[in-house]
Every structure is written in C-alpha cells, then in structure tokens.
Amino acid sequence: MEEPGKLGGVAQRELRAADLEAVREQIGRDPTTAFTVVARCSGGHPLVIRNAPIDANGEPFPTTFWLTCPDAVKAIARVESEGWIAKLNDRVHEDEAFDEALEAAHRAYADERAEEWDAARSWGGVAGTRTGVKCLHAHYAYRLAGGDDPVGAWVAERIEPIHPGQRPGRVAAVDQGTNSSRLLIVEPGAGPDDPPTELARDMVITRLGQGVDRTGALDAEALARTALVLGRYGRRARALGAETIRVAATSAVRDAANRDRFADIVRIQTGATLEVIDGEREAGLSFLGATHGLDPALGPFVVMDIGGGSTEFVTGALPGAAERAISTQLGSVRQTERVAPSDPPTPEDLAAFERAAAAAFDDVERTVPLGDARTLVSCAGTATTMLAVHLRLERYDPDRIHRRWFSVEDAEETLLRLARMTNADRGALPVMAPGRGDVIVAGAVVLVAAMRRFGFDRTLVSETDILDSLAAELLGIR
Numbered sequence: 001m002e003e004p005g006k007l008g009g010v011a012q013r014e015l016r017a018a019d020l021e022a023v024r025e026q027i028g029r030d031p032t033t034a035f036t037v038v039a040r041c042s043g044g045h046p047l048v049i050r051n052a053p054i055d056a057n058g059e060p061f062p063t064t065f066w067l068t069c070p071d072a073v074k075a076i077a078r079v080e081s082e083g084w085i086a087k088l089n090d091r092v093h094e095d096e097a098f099d100e101a102l103e104a105a106h107r108a109y110a111d112e113r114a115e116e117w118d119a120a121r122s123w124g125g126v127a128g129t130r131t132g133v134k135c136l137h138a139h140y141a142y143r144l145a146g147g148d149d150p151v152g153a154w155v156a157e158r159i160e161p162i163h164p165g166q167r168p169g170r171v172a173a174v175d176q177g178t179n180s181s182r183l184l185i186v187e188p189g190a191g192p193d194d195p196p197t198e199l200a201r202d203m204v205i206t207r208l209g210q211g212v213d214r215t216g217a218l219d220a221e222a223l224a225r226t227a228l229v230l231g232r233y234g235r236r237a238r239a240l241g242a243e244t245i246r247v248a249a250t251s252a253v254r255d256a257a258n259r260d261r262f263a264d265i266v267r268i269q270t271g272a273t274l275e276v277i278d279g280e281r282e283a284g285l286s287f288l289g290a291t292h293g294l295d296p297a298l299g300p301f302v303v304m305d306i307g308g309g310s311t312e313f314v315t316g317a318l319p320g321a322a323e324r325a326i327s328t329q330l331g332s333v334r335q336t337e338r339v340a341p342s343d344p345p346t347p348e349d350l351a352a353f354e355r356a357a358a359a360a361f362d363d364v365e366r367t368v369p370l371g372d373a374r375t376l377v378s379c380a381g382t383a384t385t386m387l388a389v390h391l392r393l394e395r396y397d398p399d400r401i402h403r404r405w406f407s408v409e410d411a412e413e414t415l416l417r418l419a420r421m422t423n424a425d426r427g428a429l430p431v432m433a434p435g436r437g438d439v440i441v442a443g444a445v446v447l448v449a450a451m452r453r454f455g456f457d458r459t460l461v462s463e464t465d466i467l468d469s470l471a472a473e474l475l476g477i478r
C-alpha cells in the first residue's frame with residue numbers, strides 16, 4: 001500500500017495558492033488536509049473542495065467533498081435548524097425508492113474516495129455513514145461535485161440560488177482525449193469584454209485510447225472508466241446550472257472503429273451528442289486557446305499540443321488566428337504502447353522515441369513552415385507537468401505554470417530526470433496526475449526533440465488550450 005502523503009488522486013496534487021488563502025479565510029483556520037477545488041460560485045470563490053482521504057497527521061479524513069462557501073453553509077444551517085435532518089430520516093423509513101437512491105449515493109461516495117485510498121471504502125459514504133442522513137452540507141457538496149444524491153438535490157431546491165446576481169448562460173465543455181477527460185464549466189462575464197468566470201475545471205486520466213493504436217477499437221474497460229468520469233462531469237455541470245454541455249473527442253475516438261459505442265456512453269452520461277473533432281479543427285481550437293490574449297509582438301506563433309494519441313503543430317502570425325496546421329500520429333500513449341519501454345526506459349527505448357519524433361517532424365517540415373515562428377507555445381499535460389517537475393512544486397499550481405517560459409536546457413534536464421525514474425517513482429511525484437507517470441517520458445522526448453529540431457531555445461507553457469476554446473465557442477466568444 002502507498003504511504004500517506006504519496007497518495008494517488010487529484011486531491012493531493014493540484015491547488016492554487018490563491019485558493020488555499022480563500023479557503024483559509026472561509027473556514028477561519030488552516031485546512032488540515034490537502035484539497036483541490038471542484039466547484040466555485042459566481043464570484044469565483046471556492047464552493048466545494050475535494051479533500052484527500054488522509055490529513056496532514058496521517059489520520060483518516062472521511063469528508064471527501066466539503067462545502068466551503070460561507071453563504072451556502074449558512075443557508076443549509078437554516079434548513080437543518082428547521083428539523084429537516086430528522087424529517088428526511090423519517091422519509092428514509094417510509095419511502096423505499098428514496099432509501100435505495102440514498103444508499104446508492106453512500107456507496108458511490110465511498111467508491112470514489114476509495115479510488116484514492118483503497119482502505120477508505122470502509123469509512124462509509126456521505127458524512128461517513130452508510131444509511132440515512134447525517135449532514136445536509138455533506139449531501140449538497142456531493143451533489144455539486146457530481147454525485148447522484150437525492151438529499152443533495154432536495155437541498156438544492158430549497159437554497160438555490162445561493163448568491164443573488166448569478167448570470168444566466170452557464171456552459172460546460174468536456175475535452176475527451178486519448179489519455180485524459182477534462183471538464184470546464186464557466187459563467188459568462190458581466191460584459192462582452194469581461195472574461196468568463198470559471199466554475200469548475202477538472203482532469204482525470206481515463207486513458208480511453210488504451211490499445212487503440214494496436215486494435216483500432218476502444219477497449220471495454222477503458223470505456224467503463226471513462227463513462228464513470230463523464231457521468232460525474234455531466235451531473236456536476238447540471239448541478240452547477242450549465243444550460244449546455246458539449247463533449248468533444250479527439251484522436252483516440254477519431255481512430256476507433258467502435259466510436260458509436262462511445263457516442264452512446266456520452267449521450268447516456270451527459271445528455272450531449274458526441275462531437276468528433278478532426279485534426280485540423282483540433283489544431284485551430286488549440287491555437288486559439290493557447291494564444292488568446294498573448295502580446296502580438298511575440299508572433300508569429302507555433303503552438304505545439306502534445307496529446308496521448310496525436311501531436312498538433314499550428315502556426316499563425318497573430319494570437320487566436322490559426323493559419324496552417326498539421327496533426328501527427330505522435331502521442332505519449334501511442335509511443336509508449338508502440339515502444340513498450342523497460343522500467344525505467346533504456347537508452348534504446350529513448351532512441352526509439354526520438355526516431356519516431358524525427359520521422360514525424362520530417363512531415364511537419366514538409367507541410368507547415370515553422371522557420372518564421374518567433375514563439376513556441378506548448379500546451380497540454382506533458383509540457384505543463386514537465387515544467388511543474390522542473391520547478392519542483394510541492395503541489396500542482398496552474399497559476400505558477402501558465403504562460404511561464406521553459407528553456408530547452410531545463411526541459412532536457414527534466415526529461416533526463418524523468419527518464420531515470422521508474423514508473424512508480426514518477427507517479428509518486430507530487431505534481432504528477434495519477435495515470436500520467438508511465439507515459440510522460442514519451443511525451444517529454446517529443447517536446448525536447450521539437451525544440452531542438454525547430455531551433456527554439458525556450459517555449460511558453462500554456463494552461464489554456466482546446467478546452468477553453470470549446471467553452472468560449474459555447475459562450476459565443478471567438
């Protein structure tokens with residue numbers, strides 16, 4: 001079993017310094033457990049956090065989803081003071097369907113916590129119990145995090161909207177890649193020039209594209225893993241009032257013979273019609289998301305988006321306006337599956353990654369001239385995680401990564417450091433998302449080789465990418 005403090009799971013890994021400060025203020029003390037924000041209010045402040053299952057002292061922490069917005073906490077305290085916990089427990093005894101739905105919610109909650117810490121399954125469900133209702137705050141927090149919770153839904157009816165002035169037109173976008181499933185929920189800005197408010201941003205490595213390169217089809221277990229996450233995303237989006245949910249898929253689904261099965265899953269779990277985005281469109285959306293708002297004087301730009309199953313290169317003279325693009329079959333998952341490296345990889349494995357990159361770059365050079373570009377912008381998990389490893393961050397803080405320069409020397413040093421580690425050691429790095437540790441070396445080779453080949457001595461690393469563009473399109477921003 002893993003040591004406490006080296007847990008898998010998002011809760012231990014991603015936290016913005018600004019959110020730590022906000023939560024400290026909301027709860028009036030230092031939080032004792034590592035957490036990440038899973039839902040926010042209109043003002044952008046944390047609404048629900050997801051706690052790690054073990055606190056800083058190594059003690060069990062059964063409250064996985066925790067309501068922190070003081071106005072929401074107060075509103076529910078009023079409902080509780082009217083005696084509703086007892087009345088809802090009476091309903092549990094009288095209403096069999098309600099009781100069954102509630103017990104299913106308790107089981108699902110325990111299962112979700114156990115994904116991070118297997119022994120935590122026995123700690124019970126919502127508010128640490130297996131049956132009945134103990135704490136309305138906990139049920140409402142679970143609903144907002146994406147839980148299917150009948151008590152949480154009942155609470156929502158009674159207390160929402162929590163804040164006056166919530167703007168209509170909230171939207172949710174899901175980017176289903178080869179390696180990860182990502183969610184972004186936003187509320188439109190107050191005016192046309194105001195940026196949207198981020199209500200949720202999440203990423204789970206589901207590896208939907210597992211085996212697709214070899215078999216040409218989506219694997220049944222990978223589909224089941226992804227369905228579970230999409231269900232949570234869809235419920236979270238609806239609980240946060242998203243009026244539209246779109247789910248867009250890229251390389252792995254594009255290449256799969258059985259992509260209709262995935263389309264069915266998307267419809268069932270989220271209500272959305274699956275959009276399969278072709279390589280060219282993916283490139284345009286990546287470019288828009290990665291360069292939006294950059295200083296035009298940094299142009300011309302080339303955006304490199306290293307994914308699990310494909311890597312896009314997109315050029316454009318001005319921020320936001322893609323001109324030429326190529327989608328290559330290089331990908332961190334695809335290359336890892338093809339080479340099947342030793343653990344840790346041998347020099348021969350690394351040379352095989354490099355040969356594949358060099359061959360793909362020959363195509364890039366023939367198709368898209370990169371020589372004119374002044375600024376290389378790198379987006380997606382390989383680049384952002386490499387920079388976080390280089391900075392030796394103790395937790396993943398996107399504010400410290402976004403639009404920071406990464407030199408080729410530092411990138412190469414990071415690649416060599418990662419390549420010397422085993423999969424387990426990489427996976428235990430505090431900034432490594434669960435499920436990325438075994439494929440990041442293949443992606444890192446692509447990043448470093450591209451910088452060397454195309455003559456960039458540094459790259460600008462971007463947290464914003466195709467996901468932001470998918471949400472912006474829904475808001476009518478271009």
Ligand SMILES: [Zn+2]
Pocket residue numbers: 041042045046047069070071072162163
């Ligand atoms: Zn609030």
